[in-house]
Amino acid sequence: MSGQVKSNGPERRRGHLIDDKRRRGISDLDERPTKQQRITGPDDQDADLSQPGLIPPYNCKVLPKSTKDPPLPHLKPGALSDAVFTHASVADGKYKGTPLATYEQLEFYGDAAIEFISTRLIFHNFGTLLTGKQSTLRQSIVNNKTLAKFSKRYGFPDKLKCTQMLRQSPQWEKTCADVFEAYVAALVLSTPDGFSVAERWLTELWMPLLPQQAENTVGISLNYKDELQRKIGGYNVTIKYEKINDPILEAAAARGGQEMKVGVYLTGWGCQRQEIGQAVGIGKTEAGILAAKDAFERKDSAMNEIVEKKRAHDAKRKAEKEAKEHG
Missing domain, CATH: 1.10.1520.10 (Ribonuclease III domain)
Incomplete structure (x- = not known):
């Protein structure tokens, strides 16, 4: 035209x-x-x-x-x-x-x-x-x-x-x-x-x-899930994010609310579906990231034990690899 x-x-x-x-x-x-x-x-x-x-x-x-x-x-x-x-x-x-x-x-x-x-x-x-x-x-x-x-x-x-x-x-x-x-x-x-x-x-x-x-706006890194994986992840270790039923949030959702509670569950390092973090966010994606943030920043005895087990495991594998290379 x-x-x-x-x-x-x-x-x-x-x-x-x-x-x-x-x-x-x-x-x-x-x-x-x-x-x-x-x-x-x-x-x-x-x-x-x-x-x-x-x-x-x-x-x-x-x-x-x-x-x-x-x-x-x-x-x-x-x-x-x-x-x-x-x-x-x-x-x-x-x-x-x-x-x-x-x-x-x-x-x-x-x-x-x-x-x-x-x-x-x-x-x-x-x-x-x-x-x-x-x-x-x-x-x-x-x-x-x-x-x-x-x-x-x-x-x-x-x-x-x-x-x-x-x-x-x-x-x-x-x-x-x-x-x-x-x-x-x-x-x-x-x-x-x-x-x-x-x-x-x-x-x-x-x-x-x-x-x-x-x-008033949650400033969260999109990398918290990755950071948590690097912190405690490993072979045969799974980290799952699942919705937690909350009566108050469910009632709010029925009136149009969008908040959701999500928990982080760890299987591995001696744990069996152990909750290591949880959070409430707008929708599952945000709640999951906030839950990962909660888990990543925890410093209680349970988390410290998990981190120590991973550290010891990684150190053992590194030593075995070096010994094999110089074998």
């Missing part, structure tokens, strides 16, 4: 667009007449929607935490800034028929940008979390309540052109969040380095929230 953005290899590597699904909005805009791709603002400033900013390598891993909000990145007067603060209820038709008539198209784009930026932040800074915990952490910083707070702290609602009825409606908080998303989109689209500007600003906004969130 003429004018459609192609998802070829070189363009994907240059990072022009966020992903195939979410960038269809921009692809569709490119299919419109050329005169609608470049929209002139009040000061003869053009908003070129056909050239979104590049996505650079991640470089926001270490940022100072501050109790103050970072400065608001400046958005020059023009079609983009007008659209950010224009609700459909009062659109005057100045940009009618274009993607910048109201903030709605920008909010669609900004929602995807914020999701992607928050994903990069968590992926690079909380990489040892299970994906379910990463998703929970991401949701805590991109939900409407959080974005609406940011929007209000920068005075966005006061700048929004809308009806008084909307300001008094139950949808007002979501509207404030939508305006924030639209502002992020405008930043990304306004200059070639717009993505980097938006990412650094958002990261600085989110950083004060992350330590508290991280404390």
